[in-house]
Amino acid sequence: MDDRTLHEHLIGQQGSRAALNTPVLVLDIEALDRNIAYMAARAAERGVALRPHAKTHKSVDIARRQIEAGAVGLCCAKIGEAEVLADGGIAGLLITSPVTAPAAVARLATLAKRSPGLIAAIDNPRMVARLQAALAAEGAMLDVVIDIDPGIRRTGVASPEDAVALAEAIAGVASITLRGVQYYCGLQQHIENYAARRAAIIERTDYLRSVIAALTDKGYQPEIVTGSGTGTHHIDLELGVFTELQAGSYVFMDKQYLDCDLADGPASPFETSLAVDARVASANHSALVTIDAGFKSLSTDGGVAQVQRGAAPDTMFMFMGDEHAALIAPDIGLRLGPGDPVSLTVPHCDPTVNLYDFYHVVKGDTLVAMWPVSARGRAR
Template sequence: MTSDRILHDALIGRQGSRADLNTPVLVIDRDALDRNIATMAACATAAGVALRPHAKTHKSVDIARRQLEAGAVGVCCAKIGEAEVLADGGIAGILITSPVAAPAAVARLAKLAARAEGVMAVVDHPAVAERLNAALAAEDARLDMIIDIDPGIARTGVASAGSAVALARTIDALPHLAYCGVQYYCGSQQHIENYVERRAAIIERTDYLREVIAALAEAGFAPRIVTGSGTGTHRIDIELGVFTELQAGSYVFMDKQYLDCDLAGGEPPPFEATLAVDARVVSANHSGLVTIDAGFKALSTDGGVAVVQRGAPESAVFAFMGDEHAALVAPGIGDDLSPGDPVSLIVPHCDPTVNLYDHYHVVAGDTLVDIWPVSARGRSR
C-alpha cells in the first residue's frame, strides 16, 4: 500500500521537494496559514469577542492546535465524530454545532462530555434535550447547551422566539444540562459576493436575532454566549455587536467561493489562499488544451470549478473531464506545457475537498516541511 507517508516522508526538508510530490496532492502553505490564523485572532481580540473557529473546514488536530495557540477559546465541530477525534488529540473547548439527536450519537456525546474538557452542544428540540439528559445521567456527567436558532433556512434551529424560550425552560429543568446561550449561523448569506448586499442581508437577519435574545432575557434566560458568524460576515457581525464569539472557519484556507467575495468592503483581502491541490499535466496533444490528473476524485464539485494558482496561465479555464482528469483550456497552452509539468489549483470549496484526502502536505516555499493527517476525515457520524 502506497500511503502518503511512504511516498513522501523522504522528501521532508529537502530543498524544492514540493516539485517531487506524487499528484494529485493536498498542499498547505504553512507560513500563509499562520498569517491567516494570526489575522483572524487579532481581529477578534481587537473587537473584544472570543474566537471559536469551525474545525469542519480543516478536520485537523494540528491546525486546531495552532488556532488555540493564537488565542482561540476552542473550536467548533459539525459532527460528534469530528469532536471525538479532536478531543482525543487534546483539543479542549469543543462546540458541536449540529444537533445530536440519534440515540447512538446521544450516547456517544454523553461519554464525550464525561471525559473531555469544555464540551458544548447545540439543541433545537425539547425531546432531544430530555434524551441528552438521560444519557448524561447514565454517565454522571453534565453538558453545557446552546440553543440553535433557525436563521430562516429551515435546516436546523428553533423556529421562533417563543420556541427558544420554551426550550430554555426545558433545559433549565433538566439536572444534567446547563443552558449557556444561543447559536445563530447565517450560512446562506456568507457567500453574497457584494459587500453592501451582504451587509444589508445580515443586518436584517440580526434584527431577528435581537428579538429572540430579548424574549429570552425577558423570560430570565439572557444568553451568556451568542455564537455564530462566518468568514464571509465576520467583519459585519463584529460591527453589529451581537455575537460574543465567532465561528469563522474557512479563513484559514480560503477557496474560490470566498475569494470571489469582497470580504472587507473594498479594502485589500484580509486572508490569503493557503490551500491548493497540486496536479500534473498528463496529456498535451492539443494546442488549446492540456489534461491534468485531478478530476472529480480530487476536487469538490459543489462550489464551481478550480482556478489556476501557478504553473499555467491564470486565465486558463478549468473543466472536469471525469473521475481522474480535468482540462485546462487556453490559447496555446498545449504548446507551452508538457506531460509531467506541475500545476497548482485553488480549490472551489475547501471543506469537501479536504475530506477527499488523508493528509496535508505542508510546504514552506517550495520545500515540503511536514505531513499532517486530516485527522477527522470521514468522521461524519
C-alpha cells in the same frame, strides 16, 4: 502506496514540493499562520472570542495552532469530529449540529465526561429527556446552546417563542446547563457584494436580537452568542451582537470566498494557503491539456477550481471525469507538456479536504511536514 510511504522521505529536502506525487493536498504554512493571526487579532480588537470551525480543516495540528493564537476552543460539525479533536487534546469544543441519533447521544454523554468545556447545540425540547437519560447513565454534565434557524430551515428553533419553550425545558434538568444561543447565517456568507451581504446580515441580526430579547425577558439571557463565518465576520464584529465567532474557511481561502468582497475593500484580508497540486497527464491539443485531478480530487459543489500557478490565472478549468480535468487556453498545449506541474485553488475547501489523508505542509517550495486530516470521514 500511502502518502507517508510516498513522501515522508522528502521532508526537509530543498524544493521537494516538485517531487510530490499528484494529485496532492498542499498547505502553505506561512500563509496559514498569517491567516490564523489576522482573524485572532480582529476578534481580540473587538473583545470577541474566537471558536473557529474545525469542519473546514478537520486537523488536530491546525486546531492547536488556532488555540495557541488565542482561540477559546474549536467548533465541530459532528460528534465524530469532536471525538477526534478531544483525543488530540483540544478542549472547548462546540458541536454545532444537533446530536439526535440514539447511538450518537450516548457517545455525546461519554464525550462530555472527558472533554473539558464541551458544548452541544440543541433545537428541540424532545431531545432534553434523551440527553438527560444518557448523561445520567454516564454520570456526566453537559452545556448547551439553543440553535436558532436564520431562515435556512435546516436546523434551529423556528421562532422566539420556540426558543423560550426550549430554554424552559432545559431549565428543568440539573445535568444540562443552558449557556446561550447559536446563529449561523449560511446563506449570506457567499453573497459576493459587500453592501448586499451587509444589508442581508443587518436584517438577520435584527431577528437574532428579537430572539435574545425574548429569552432575556423570561430570565434566560444568553451568556454566549455564537455564530458568524468567514464571509460575514467583518460585518458581525461591527454589529457587536456575537460574543464569539465560528469562522472556519479563513485559514485556507477557497475560490468561493475569494470571489467575495470580505472587508469592503479591493483586497482580501486573507491569503490562499491551500492548493491541490496536479500535473499534466496529456497535451495533444494546442488549446487544451488534461491534468490528473478530477472529481475524486476536488469538490464539485462550489464551481470549478482556479489555476494558482503553472498557467495563467484566467485559464478555463473543466472537469473531465473522476480522474481528470481540462485546462483550456490559447496555445496552452504548446506551453505545457506531460508531467508539467499545475497548482489549483480549490472551489470549496471543506469537502475537498475530506478527499485527502494528509496535508503536505510546505514552506516556500520545500516540504516541511505531513499533517493527517485527522477527522476525515468522521461524519457520524
